[in-house]
Amino acid sequence: MNPSRHILQDFDAALESLRGDVLMMASLTDRNLQNAMGCLLDGNSQLCAVAVADEEEIDVLEKKIDNDGVEVLLRFQPVASDLRHVISTMKVSANLERVADQAVRIAQRSRKLTMPAVLEETHILGPMFVEATNLFRDSVRAFADENVTLARSIKSRDREIDQMNHDIADNLTDKMALFPSHITDYVNLIFIARHLERVGDHAKNIGEEAVYVAEAEDIRHRSNQLEVSH
């Protein structure tokens, strides 16, 4: 963040409010992920209900950030780093809302599991859950602190989560043949791994926004041959 204050104090207040809201949203989303993890790994049905219920608060914040962002664009017509902050905050907020969606879906699928939560099949998701949560937290930290080094590391870590997803899917598919009575549970667990993989994708998006905010560099879709010329 540029440490200098704006001549218009309302502009500073509006930007700080946007920042506060998106960090609050990140905090609530993180809590949602933790509740979903408790729901899955500990079989705590109360936490499942909390994860589902809390999403509403996150949705409200997403809409508030969009509205406030549009108002800042309209009233103050920001440029340079201010413009990047407003645009990226709105995009990060959309990613946070989708992470919260994934947490809710994990909670909903966890509730459907009939096998005890302590079983090994459930717990093979534990390391992936921890890694996805850590990646998500680091992406938010990179965005909040404009830590470009941390932000740039997230893309490769997301690929590790993708690999974990593949491994878990393979593992559970094998078990379907061995224990056909649990096929429904295995399918749900495969979907939960898929939701965690999506969390990693959103963390990657947030990391990309962190780089854009700090350095005005667009690092998205670097493997694509077609580049938008500026």
Added chain:
Amino acid sequence: MIETPVIRPFSMPSSESILAKPEAEIAGKQAPAFEVRNLSLWYGDKQAIKDVTIDLPSKTVTAIIGPSGCGKSTFLRCLNRMHELVPRTRMTGEVLFRGENLYGAGVDPAVVRRRVGMIFQKSNPFPTMSIADNVIVGLKLNGVRNRRVLNERLEKSLRMAALWDEVKNDLDKPGVSLSGGQQQRLCIARAIAVEPEVVLMDEPASALDPIATMKIEELIRQLSTDYTIVIVTHNMQQASRVSDVTAFFYMGQLIEFDETRRLFTNPKEKQTEDYITGRFG
């Protein structure tokens, strides 16, 4: 293959030279129209421009932004020697226009100003003249008498200034009978009637309402296909809308010069960032 540009000498004040466009434009839109080298300028003891070096590209809109007193209007006037009308002015450095020194020996300032026209903040149609005479007065002063040529140039200039449809039935009415926005477009028509190569604009829309401002901005974009335009503006949104490249001046110095999109999204200099984001006055 890049063709060598044909340079019109400045000391050619015949009407023929005024009517003739340069036969070859400098190849490529980005070739510099002006090359300013180590330009400094003083009003008496006060230095208004400090060692500015910059290339202004041809057939491109260049915006000059900066706080009041930063030297941007003075710099603009150096591009067509208008500053020489201010007493006790002293200048060092050089300004090359298509490779020629604007301040070289034998260069006629009147011819410079014909090739490098200027639009001011306040529209200034000649109060006693009709709309038509306001547009063609420059041609008449330069000896053009052929009525057909004058009429053709009148219509062409008013069309290019996006004013023809609004005034074609009132050409004999006084120029000052038009609205503020129309008067400014009339001044633009007057400036382009003599077919300059460059149009300098010093806050051309700052006294106009939003609709008139948008018409001027649209006009600037259209004119940029044929003319090199340099515009001084306090309105940064306007600079970002109409210009291709932007120069930021502060306290007489050129701080940053870059593509407009880049300067307004990712300026390199903190002084630029602080100014355009409103962090200092």
